[in-house]
Amino acid sequence: MTGHTLFGSEMSYFSGKARAYLRWKGIEFTEIAPSPAMMKTEIMPHIGWPVIPVLKTTDGKYVQDTADIISYFESRTGTPKALPQTPLQALVTYLIQLIADEWMTLPAMHYRWNHNEDWIYGEFGKNAAPDGTPEEQYEAGKAVGQRFKGFVPMLGITPETAPGVEKAYEQFLADFSAHLDKLPYLLGTRASYADFALIGPLYAHQYRDRFTGKHMKRTAPKVADYVERVIEGHGKAGELVPHDDIPASLLPILKAQLGECLPVLLATLERFKEWAETAEAKSDVPRGVGMVPFTTGGKEGMIAARTFPLLRLQDALDAYQIMLPSDRKRANAFLKAIDAEAISALRIDPRLTRRNYKLALV
Numbered sequence: 001m002t003g004h005t006l007f008g009s010e011m012s013y014f015s016g017k018a019r020a021y022l023r024w025k026g027i028e029f030t031e032i033a034p035s036p037a038m039m040k041t042e043i044m045p046h047i048g049w050p051v052i053p054v055l056k057t058t059d060g061k062y063v064q065d066t067a068d069i070i071s072y073f074e075s076r077t078g079t080p081k082a083l084p085q086t087p088l089q090a091l092v093t094y095l096i097q098l099i100a101d102e103w104m105t106l107p108a109m110h111y112r113w114n115h116n117e118d119w120i121y122g123e124f125g126k127n128a129a130p131d132g133t134p135e136e137q138y139e140a141g142k143a144v145g146q147r148f149k150g151f152v153p154m155l156g157i158t159p160e161t162a163p164g165v166e167k168a169y170e171q172f173l174a175d176f177s178a179h180l181d182k183l184p185y186l187l188g189t190r191a192s193y194a195d196f197a198l199i200g201p202l203y204a205h206q207y208r209d210r211f212t213g214k215h216m217k218r219t220a221p222k223v224a225d226y227v228e229r230v231i232e233g234h235g236k237a238g239e240l241v242p243h244d245d246i247p248a249s250l251l252p253i254l255k256a257q258l259g260e261c262l263p264v265l266l267a268t269l270e271r272f273k274e275w276a277e278t279a280e281a282k283s284d285v286p287r288g289v290g291m292v293p294f295t296t297g298g299k300e301g302m303i304a305a306r307t308f309p310l311l312r313l314q315d316a317l318d319a320y321q322i323m324l325p326s327d328r329k330r331a332n333a334f335l336k337a338i339d340a341e342a343i344s345a346l347r348i349d350p351r352l353t354r355r356n357y358k359l360a361l362v
Contacts, residue, residue, distance in 0.1 A: 004029040008053040016203035021196040023233025082193040086244035087327040094316035097197040102309035103261040107169035108205035116209040156303030164299025173220040179249035180222040191235030255338040267292035268305040
């Protein structure tokens with residue numbers, strides 16, 4: 001396959017996830033950072049809203065959302081497969097994707113907009129106004145960036161919760177560094193889907209942004225080295241941990257992250273079900289269904305009950321529910337070990353899908 005186009009950006013959370021996978025898989029592609037004009041002429045007519053990353057395939061098909069981009073190539077290319085082919089590792093992969101895509105947005109957005117704001121405006125401006133002066137680029141970048149900054153309060157990031165966000169992130173860096181003392185990747189000696197998911201928050205925001213990049217390299221150099229390996233597409237050789245085992249060094253990470261995000265997911269699921277009771281079949285799903293309480297790093301606040309994380313949760317639940325009884329018994333023991341037993345009883349009802357690049361009821 002040649003000639004694919006990835007509309008993405010070095011500053012984009014999810015572009016890093018798609019880019020790392022494409023490089024690892026050996027897919028030939030050209031990455032283009034769309035200007036505002038290109039966004040209007042290339043992305044909006046096909047996707048319906050301004051978003052990256054978007055993949056344009058050699059036959060003119062448009063694929064939006066990193067999970068869909070990965071799935072597109074996984075179904076068309078050979079081994080190795082990014083997604084583990086054993087049940088427990090597949091479940092854990094989807095849980096890591098859930099955490100990386102939907103919960104680690106908190107430190108990513110906090111550090112970008114509370115520690116790197118002026119710097120990132122300049123970076124946005126290099127794309128928005130490539131021929132402008134630094135001052136013009138800053139103003140152009142600010143016009144673009146203000147839209148993203150506006151999401152910060154909805155993620156529960158306030159002066160009161162910010163210390164908790166930082167405490168939780170520091171604990172993640174320590175726990176992940178301990179894991180990397182034992183293995184170079186999340187599930188073994190080669191990269192997998194879980195690594196590409198995690199590179200989303202870790203590359204563009206936490207490694208590449210000026211303040212947080214220096215912080216990562218100084219306090220967690222093993223994590224910085226990991227980010228460099230994964231974003232470059234390394235980790236093709238090697239194996240996943242045998243016997244469908246999960247490295248014990250991942251348990252503290254999963255326990256801490258799910259311990260914070262699972263209560264939010266449960267509360268969001270209840271709000272979603274209330275909304276769905278009066279919704280028509282196959283309706284588009286609103287991006288949020290109110291605000292719910294949350295805790296991170298010991299600090300309490302209110303966070304938007306975003307519905308898209310429920311789709312990522314549904315992926316994990318599907319992996320659990322199709323297991324054979326013997327595999328499910330093993331999964332139950334694993335979920336108990338990370339204090340996430342509630343997952344075994346969850347159902348997304350009505351089910352969710354993506355239709356016309358939007359979240360919708362099946």
